[in-house]
Amino acid sequence: MTFTHSLGQAIRLGVTLVVVAVAGLIGWQLWRYYMEEPWTRDGRIRAEVVGIAPDVSGLVTEVLVRDNQQVRRGDVLFRIDHDRFALALQQAEAVLASRHATLLQAQRDQQRYTRLDQTAVSIQRQEQAITDAQVAEASWRQAEADRDVAQLNLTRSEVRAPVNGFVTNLELRPGDYLAAGHAALALVDSDSFHVAGYFEETKLPRIHPGDRATVRVMGEAGLIEGHVDSIASGITDRERSESSNLLANVNPTFSWVRLAQRVPVRIAIDHVPEGLRLISGRTATVMVMPREAEAAAAR
Structure with missing residues (x-):
């Protein structure tokens, strides 16, 4: 009875020790994975956003897109006062034709006075003819430049998509007045999508450009595959700010509590x-496969 009782106690003790050891090993692995493995739940899908601003001012006459519509590079998004700029071009072309006629007449006068003998016409008149021809040519060139500007304004009155993407937050309507250089709508560049993972600095030594990465978007079952494109070279130092006397203004901190900074890592999709x-x-979880881990898995 005593032997059986002692054996039962030994078995229970052994089982307890095994369970504790396994739990400790699992806990250590989880702690190591959480603290050292290169993964983060602080990830975001990012894309470049292009602010679409007209190069000319005027009333919007047509809006050819709708909110959230996908567009291709070169598609017309909206038009600004097309008729007014077309008339301005016609006016510039008429002025150019007039200046060209004046130039031709001045050149003919110059040639005629140059061929005449000095007894028939004074040197001063010959020089005046040369000057008139030069002024007429300069005036013609100015009119030509004005015509080109009018043509450019007419072309720019049709605002086109500079990239492939999606129109977002569109509130533009016909009749709105737009000033040159002021953004009228936003276009999300569909060719620039990438993932920004904000990794703790303690995990950066195991992350290198070219490492494979997987991304799980919140609410999605599938995994996005990608690779590390680059690692940011700097972040803002929130513990230091400018002071009124240009001296360093450093916030006091507890020396035994130090939070790891997070550094952006760009993941190419x-x-x-x-x-x-x-x-x-969108929010995402980013997991990077370090090179040494990938090599070990391949073996």
Whole structure:
């Protein structure tokens, strides 16, 4: 009885020790994975946003796109006072024709006075004819430049998409007045989608450009495949700010509490699973496969 009781206690103790050891090993692996493995839940899908601003001022006469519409590079987005700029071009062409006629007449006068003998016409008159021809040529060239500007303004009155992308947050309507240089709508560049993963600085030594990466977008089942494109070279130092006397203003901190800074890592997208739509700003979890881990898995 005593032997059986002692054996039971030994077995229970052994099982307890095994369970504790396994739990400790699992806990250590989880802690190591969380603290050292290059992964982060602080990721975002990013894309370049192009502010579409007209190069000319005027009333919007046509809006040819709708909100969230996909467009191709070169597609007309909207038109600004096309008729007014067309009339301005006609006026510039008429002035150019008039200046050209004046130039031809001045050149004929110059040639005629140059051929005449000095007894028939004074040197001063000959010089005046040369000057008149030069002034007429300069005036013609100015009119030619004005015509080119009018043609450019007419072309720019049709605002086209500079990149492939999606129109977003469109509130433009016919009749709105737009000033040159002021953005009228935003265009999300569909060729610039990438993932920004904000990794703790303690995990950066295991991340290198070219490493394979997987991205899980919140709410999606499929994984985006990609690779590390680049690592940011600097972040803002929030502990230091400018002071009124130009001296360093450093905030006091607790020396035993130090939070790891997060550094942006750019992930280039190689493959997107079917049915997953890339939307700039969506939250994602980013996992990087270090080179040594990938080599070990291959063996």
